Amino acid sequence: MSDLRDLYQQVILDHNRKPRNFRVLEGANRTAEGYNPLCGDKIRLYLSVEDGVIKDAAFQGKGCAISKASASMMTASVIGKPLDEAEALFHRIHAMLTGEATSTIDAAGDGLGKLAVFAGVREFPSRIKCATLAWHTLRSALSGAAEPVSTE
Numbered sequence: 001m002s003d004l005r006d007l008y009q010q011v012i013l014d015h016n017r018k019p020r021n022f023r024v025l026e027g028a029n030r031t032a033e034g035y036n037p038l039c040g041d042k043i044r045l046y047l048s049v050e051d052g053v054i055k056d057a058a059f060q061g062k063g064c065a066i067s068k069a070s071a072s073m074m075t076a077s078v079i080g081k082p083l084d085e086a087e088a089l090f091h092r093i094h095a096m097l098t099g100e101a102t103s104t105i106d107a108a109g110d111g112l113g114k115l116a117v118f119a120g121v122r123e124f125p126s127r128i129k130c131a132t133l134a135w136h137t138l139r140s141a142l143s144g145a146a147e148p149v150s151t152e
């Protein structure tokens, strides 16, 4: 368990320091805004979707290290994915972060790769919404919702 916690902290720090895909995406055809009022995290997500596949993804915003790292890893993991796989990934991450699985390892399951380190956030319940914000915003962008999404 301490290994997972160490890995979690390393990944959060790395992605917070050097967020991937932290830019405005020119030519994006799906965007969404997400806001986590508990922490003040705000992101704007940009997707370029062609032929049912997420060709590119990027984000802007400001917030805590967890929200930024989560958005960084979310964008990196959905680029190249068909929309239905991205949606499925949302459900798996959401279940991992908010579900009632008996251990974080069980909850993380396999196939999530580095995203599984976010299971570490379960030890800090007040920060779970920081980690889920990017994923809720992804879902909002995929569904074409016009209203900003809030974790509340």
Ligand code: ZN
Pocket (backbone or CB within 6 Å): 036, 039, 040, 041, 063, 064, 065, 066, 067, 129, 130
């Ligand atoms: Zn936060």
